[in-house]
Amino acid sequence: xxxxxxxxxxxxxxxxxxxxxxxxxxxxxxxxxxxxxxxxxxxxxxxxxxxxxxxxxxxxxxxxxxxxxxxxxxxxxxxxxxxxxxxxxxxxxxxxxxxx
Numbered sequence: 001x002x003x004x005x006x007x008x009x010x011x012x013x014x015x016x017x018x019x020x021x022x023x024x025x026x027x028x029x030x031x032x033x034x035x036x037x038x039x040x041x042x043x044x045x046x047x048x049x050x051x052x053x054x055x056x057x058x059x060x061x062x063x064x065x066x067x068x069x070x071x072x073x074x075x076x077x078x079x080x081x082x083x084x085x086x087x088x089x090x091x092x093x094x095x096x097x098x099x100x
Contacts (some may be wrong), residue, residue, distance in 0.1 A: 021078055028084035028100040036070040
């Protein structure tokens with residue numbers, strides 16, 4: 001359990017995908033290229049914003065990126081040569097690379 005001053009919630013999304021477009025997060029092989037379609041460090045920004053440590057110009061930056069659709073990722077998912085995909089979240093880049 002978590003004791004936090006702000007509300008925390010989870011989210012699950014279900015959908016239907018054509019089998020030929022299905023990508024797993026554990027099927028990458030040596031030599032695969034890595035493409036990042038959104039910037040890393042959103043968690044650092046949200047924590048800094050909560051603590052009032054961001055420059056005025058950077059306030060809302062994390063929110064803006066979180067509200068931006070990942071259109072490049074969607075397009076990559078339809079490519080036959082793409083063998084694995086993941087979303088870099090709480091495990092960080094290294095954690096997701098190990099999983100892949």
